[in-house]
Amino acid sequence: MSLLKLFISIALCTVVLPACGSKKSEKKPESVVYFVHGDPRRLLKGSTVNKSTFITKENRDNFNGFHLSGVSFFREREPQMKKENFAQVEKENSTSLKDDESAALETLPYSFIEDGDELLYEAAGNPKDSFKLSFKPVNDGYELVGLKASSGPDEQAVTVEHYSLKDDGNAFSFLVSWQSAEEGRTLVSITFTSGAVTKPLIQRSSLYNYILGHFPIKWEEDITINLCGSPSTLQQSTVKNSLVAWTRDAQRKPNDSTKEVAYEVKTEFAPFSDLNQHCIYLVSNFRAENSQEFVIAGLTIPQINTSSWELIDSDVMIFMDIVGDGFTGQANETMTHELGHFFGLGHEFEEEGHDHYRSIMGYSDGTQNVTQGDFDAIRALYNQTLSLK
Numbered sequence: 001m002s003l004l005k006l007f008i009s010i011a012l013c014t015v016v017l018p019a020c021g022s023k024k025s026e027k028k029p030e031s032v033v034y035f036v037h038g039d040p041r042r043l044l045k046g047s048t049v050n051k052s053t054f055i056t057k058e059n060r061d062n063f064n065g066f067h068l069s070g071v072s073f074f075r076e077r078e079p080q081m082k083k084e085n086f087a088q089v090e091k092e093n094s095t096s097l098k099d100d101e102s103a104a105l106e107t108l109p110y111s112f113i114e115d116g117d118e119l120l121y122e123a124a125g126n127p128k129d130s131f132k133l134s135f136k137p138v139n140d141g142y143e144l145v146g147l148k149a150s151s152g153p154d155e156q157a158v159t160v161e162h163y164s165l166k167d168d169g170n171a172f173s174f175l176v177s178w179q180s181a182e183e184g185r186t187l188v189s190i191t192f193t194s195g196a197v198t199k200p201l202i203q204r205s206s207l208y209n210y211i212l213g214h215f216p217i218k219w220e221e222d223i224t225i226n227l228c229g230s231p232s233t234l235q236q237s238t239v240k241n242s243l244v245a246w247t248r249d250a251q252r253k254p255n256d257s258t259k260e261v262a263y264e265v266k267t268e269f270a271p272f273s274d275l276n277q278h279c280i281y282l283v284s285n286f287r288a289e290n291s292q293e294f295v296i297a298g299l300t301i302p303q304i305n306t307s308s309w310e311l312i313d314s315d316v317m318i319f320m321d322i323v324g325d326g327f328t329g330q331a332n333e334t335m336t337h338e339l340g341h342f343f344g345l346g347h348e349f350e351e352e353g354h355d356h357y358r359s360i361m362g363y364s365d366g367t368q369n370v371t372q373g374d375f376d377a378i379r380a381l382y383n384q385t386l387s388l389k
């Protein structure tokens with residue numbers, strides 16, 4: 001147990017998931033707040049943003065029936081990191097669910113509704129934990145101008161930083177910001193996914209933890225991950241080696257088929273909320289803490305369609321001021337851990353009724369490497385081992 005380990009990761013989770021934290025009775029998507037120091041829009045540094053809305057009079061009804069699948073808040077505040085023990089951290093970041101409650105996750109369908117000059121996107125009846133989005137007409141489309149949480153006070157006027165519509169039309173996201181005297185600067189991404197395909201959530205694994213507890217949620221589409229930005233040669237080789245570490249399953253037989261992972265460095269890239277690009281961002285001059293007040297070294301933000309139960313987007317942030325000299329050209333522990341989340345693995349902690357195994361996905365396991373247990377978890381998920389394309 002090294003001090004470094006205390007800085008490792010923490011968050012998988014932004015979203016949706018009851019898996020995020022120990023609130024096992026949550027049945028609806030929940031939002032998670034990450035606290036940062038300085039302007040959270042620094043997270044968009046170097047990215048190419050799209051400020052043109054994709055919602056038009058012609059296509060807007062195509063988005064009726066979508067459901068909220070993720071909300072991530074990044075909000076400014078003073079550093080408040082506390083020292084606590086691993087048992088506490090692991091409890092608060094547990095991805096495991098001892099029962100099948102997540103199977104009951106409700107997916108509330110949202111629709112566009114005209115309201116005078118405005119257009120609203122909301123769940124019928126504004127139920128608890130839902131959001132109401134306000135749009136105003138511009139030219140031929142609709143621009144997002146306001147956001148209101150059902151539990152919150154008044155509508156918040158927002159500035160859109162990035163619009164994203166997934167190429168297959170089955171998901172979209174808004175990245176918005178605002179500033180208020182009470183709350184400082186805030187950056188929020190909000191994602192909706194299609195409810196057109198509904199699959200039962202089955203095949204609960206008793207052996208492994210995935211990003212939604214024991215439910216195996218994976219990429220159905222081809223896996224693509226990019227290192228986005230202008231990384232140094234050393235940073236490039238650290239990321240590449242961390243990625244390669246996930247492909248070295250000793251149990252793979254020569255003729256086994258593999259799930260290919262396409263990887264490249266992208267100097268032109270979109271913000272993390274973008275659904276068509278899955279990036280690793282090496283973020284400098286930035287510090288994030290989660291709601292439990294732990295400093296975060298790495299963060300993976302997965303987006304799951306909670307109707308078809310598949311991963312539709314995921315992005316990884318590595319906070320270089322915390323990881324610091326760990327980027328040596330060798331596989332880095334934080335990087336490797338976050339890639340585990342990217343592929344679909346959850347946290348591997350001591351847990352009742354589950355055979356804990358030594359894992360890069362634990363915090364206190366004392367391993368800096370992908371273990372055979374981790375490879376087994378991947379193989380159980382994809383029925384294949386991973387390989388680099």
Ligand SMILES: [Zn+2]
Nearest residue numbers: 009010011012
């Ligand atoms: Zn983690």
